[in-house]
Amino acid sequence: MDYLRQIQCSLDYMEEHLTEPLTIQELAGQIGFSPYHFYRIFGTYVRIPVMEYLRRRRLAHAACELASQRRILDIALDYGFQTHAGFTKAFVKVYGLPPERYRIHASAHLPERVELTRFLQYQFQGGIIMEPKILERPNSTIAGYALETTTENGQNLKDIPKFWQDYLTQNMGKHLHAQPNVVSHAEYGLCMNMNMETNRLTYYIGLEVAGIAGLDPQLQTATIPAATYAVFTTPPAERSQLVDHIQSTWRYIYNEWFRSSGYEFAPGCADFELYDERCMSDTDAVVDIYIPIVKREV
Numbered sequence: 001m002d003y004l005r006q007i008q009c010s011l012d013y014m015e016e017h018l019t020e021p022l023t024i025q026e027l028a029g030q031i032g033f034s035p036y037h038f039y040r041i042f043g044t045y046v047r048i049p050v051m052e053y054l055r056r057r058r059l060a061h062a063a064c065e066l067a068s069q070r071r072i073l074d075i076a077l078d079y080g081f082q083t084h085a086g087f088t089k090a091f092v093k094v095y096g097l098p099p100e101r102y103r104i105h106a107s108a109h110l111p112e113r114v115e116l117t118r119f120l121q122y123q124f125q126g127g128i129i130m131e132p133k134i135l136e137r138p139n140s141t142i143a144g145y146a147l148e149t150t151t152e153n154g155q156n157l158k159d160i161p162k163f164w165q166d167y168l169t170q171n172m173g174k175h176l177h178a179q180p181n182v183v184s185h186a187e188y189g190l191c192m193n194m195n196m197e198t199n200r201l202t203y204y205i206g207l208e209v210a211g212i213a214g215l216d217p218q219l220q221t222a223t224i225p226a227a228t229y230a231v232f233t234t235p236p237a238e239r240s241q242l243v244d245h246i247q248s249t250w251r252y253i254y255n256e257w258f259r260s261s262g263y264e265f266a267p268g269c270a271d272f273e274l275y276d277e278r279c280m281s282d283t284d285a286v287v288d289i290y291i292p293i294v295k296r297e298v
Contacts (some may be wrong), residue, residue, distance in 0.1 A: 006031045008116050010038075011053075018058050019078050022235070024050060045116060046128055049233075053065045056129045057114075059094050062087075064262075066106035072099050076106035096133025096231070105134050105228055107262025107295055122248040130252060132230035132291070139226050142188055143204020144218040146178055151199045160203050164189070167205050180214040182207050192222055208243050226291040227269040230261075236284040246287055248271065253291060266292035 010031050014022065027050065028038035042050045058079040065075045076087035076099075091099050119128040145167065167173060177185055178179040190204040204222055212221055232253060237245040258264065265271070269292030279285050 003041055004045065004116060006033070007042060010042065010050075011046075011114050011116065014054055014057060018061055019080070020053075021067070022261075025175075025272070045120075048129065052095070053129060055090065056131060057093060057111075058088070058156070059091060060111045060129075060131065062091070062099075063095060063102065063106060064108055064110050066099055066103040067108035072103075075099075081144050094131045094133075096135055102134060105293075105295070109260060109262030109296075112256075112260040119252075121254045130168060130232055130235075130249070130257070132232045132257070134228065134230055134293075136228050137193075137224070137226060137290075140208050140224045141210075141212065141221060142190060142204055142206040142224060143179060143209045143212065143215050143219050143221045144188070144204050145172060146222075147203045147205075149201060149203060151201065156201065156203070160189075163203065163205065172205075175216070176205075176207060179207070179209065179216060181210040182210075183210050184208050184276075186274055188274060190222065190270055190272040191226070192224075192270045198262065222270075224270050225268060225292075227266050228294070229290045230263065232257075232289045234287050234289070236281075236286055239282055239285045240279070241286065242279060242285045246289070249289060254273050261293075262296050262298045263293040266294045 010027055013027065013030050024035045024039060028035045031038070039050060040261055042053075046053055048056075062075050062079045066072070072087070073084045076084060079087075081087035081090065081142075088098050091097075091102070095102055097105075103129075114128065116128075120186075145163075147159060148165045149156045154158065162194050173187070185207060188204065188208070190206065192204065193200075193202040195201065202222075204220065206220075208224070209215065215221070232249055234242070234245045234249045271292060272290050274288045274290060276288075279287050
């Protein structure tokens with residue numbers, strides 16, 4: 001029995017009936033499974049419960065429809081939400097903004113269908129549907145250590161891990177975290193000053209500070225421009241697997257999400273990874289990846 005093919009059939013069926021009432025019993029019967037067996041097999045392949053998957057797909061399509069001028073309540077009703085409040089609660093949980101505010105950033109591009117064989121290559125353990133939160137950030141100042149590197153021949157992929165290794169093994173963070181005016185002790189891994197002519201860039205390991213007064217003059221500072229960000233949280237992982245999950249999430253962003261999102265990188269801005277206390281967990285470590293975005297011109 002080809003479970004992968006059958007679960008893919010179930011995903012396709014859901015996609016074609018998103019605006020119709022669906023039950024586990026109906027979905028299971030559609031591919032010849034008992035409801036309990038279907039629930040367990042679906043969760044094994046997709047990594048999230050079946051009705052949670054269906055809810056997220058409905059929200060993804062509803063998010064695209066927010067780009068239109070239709071009433072939010074009408075959109076909510078189409079996708080099975082009985083009240084504006086219920087839709088808003090579910091929407092904020094996934095996207096980080098209420099639909100009224102998300103509408104400002106909404107793209108009219110419908111999400112592509114999920115293909116299991118393609119998504120499983122990213123080895124996500126927290127669910128193959130990764131919906132970023134959309135938020136706006138004002139200017140912020142980062143103080144820390146800087147590395148000049150290049151993307152030629154993948155040199156940055158060697159230099160940046162070594163930079164982090166040196167930072168950790170030489171306990172450079174102790175001095176950094178002791179600086180005045182630190183806003184948060186969450187550490188940034190920040191790419192800036194990308195030069196498309198020379199392929200050079202600057203990579204910072206730093207902390208957000210309220211001002212530069214009193215900082216060690218040997219530290220470098222940078223300003224992260226105000227921007228709208230898509231924020232991806234990596235799937236929970238054991239700490240030893242966190243780097244693999246970060247890399248898988250970046251591949252997903254580049255290879256899958258941008259393709260169907262209706263967004264592109266915002267020029268002149270900075271993308272970064274944010275390492276807060278959640279990345280220190282032994283079993284459920286996660287990192288947030290911030291991508292500055294603008295709507296893609298049609």
